[in-house]
Amino acid sequence: MADLLKFKQRVEELKSEYYNRNRQAEVNRKEETQAAIRIQSWFRACRVRTCIRYLNKKAIIIQKAWRGFAARARVRQMVKAAYFTMKMNFYNDMAVRIQKTWRGFYYRKYIHYFYARKRYLQQILMKNELVRKELDEIEKEQTREKEYLEATIEQKTKAYQAYRLHHLISTKQVPGVFNSPYRQAPHEMELLLRQVRYQVPISMAHRDTGCLRGLCDSRGLSFSGSPESQSTISTETWDLRTRLPSIATKKGKAKITQTVHNR
Template identity: 70%
Template sequence: MADLLILKQAEEFRKEYFHRNRQAEENRQKETQAAIRIQSWFRACKVRAYLSHLQKKAIIIQKTWRGFAARARVRQMVKAAYFTVKMNFYNEMAVRIQQRWKGFYVRKYVHNFYARKTYLEQILIKNELVRKELDEIWEAQKRENEHLEAVKQQKNKIHQAHQLHYLISTNQLPGVFNSPYRQTPHEMELLLRQVKYQVPASLAHKDTGYPRGIRDSVGVSFSGCLESEGPISTRTWDLRTRLPPIASRNTRQKTKRL
């Protein structure tokens, strides 16, 4: 009985085993698809969680870096703004100092009233000295011109005396310039007496034997005709426009009083 019962149980177990295997084979594909879907969903959740974690960490890193970079830029901007404010302050103070110094320098050395007044007075004094020197130069030049004119006139008189030497007075006959009605002889008569007779150039070759046209080396023997009244200046004067003479300060004061 026991063996029969065991056989029945084994038969039932085998049938149930095959039945369950057949059901398992029938549901294998469906269960595989379900397992795949579960696994894909789980893996997707896991990946999404990991990506979310990475995104959060990346956000933290980016936030930290951007904050650091922004704070560095702000520090640079603050430094630049402070430097600009400081330089503007220094420039303004430098401008004020330069204004004070330039004002002092101009008032003391450039537009000094008393210095300018002294300068103008010195210019007036120098102007008077220059005018005085110009007047002296003009007077000296005038005297020199008068002396040269006198010498020229004396030379002309001597030349005329050479040409009129035949009119000199003699012991027997008075000359034209020695009138008996004059108390003293004429100036030309005195000049004729002092000048020696000069042989004409046309007759010089007959007496001396020299070729015609060469004059005798013995010329005028009148020693006092070319003597100057004073020393002749060899200085060349500048022929500028002569300014009118300026009265001295004492003369102007006397004129004002009158």
């Protein structure tokens, strides 16, 4: 009974103390919660790390076993391939040797007969020599023909020039342009002018009716021996009034006097 009275007397104290403790607990609740969270996170992290470490070890063991198995299988396959390649190379070498021996024997016996090939080559050399001689003769013949054509053309050209320059031939009174008195021998053109025969101009229609009869006739001059062709050159019209008659006779002198008088 006494304890109950004492307890009733301390009710107020207990209430105040309970209030203070609850207030203090509420003040420290956040810090304690943060501390508990940290402890829990650390513990959970340790547990997760331990689990992950364990799983990593087991994964490494599994990977090691698988990789070893795969590598051994790959090596066995490589060994088989290398062995097969070696056998095939060996068989190919043996086949090449057999084929080489057989082909050499067959070629020497049935295809390549040395003395027949030697005779064949000698015949080819002889034929080549004959062909070369024929080609040389053809070339010489073509060269001679070319030289003959060039000489012919040159001769025709000189003859044509001689026809055109026939008025420059030397006379007894006056030496020509190509027969200089200071030369020991006449010029080649002078000799050609002496050999070429002068052609009389072809008469053409009268073009000037006011000229004297027989002196002012328009005439064309044609020459043969053109270097381009053998045809006659186009006629050149010229006036006989520019030509002087020969002075070797008295009739010529009379014609000259009459012509001058008429002009």
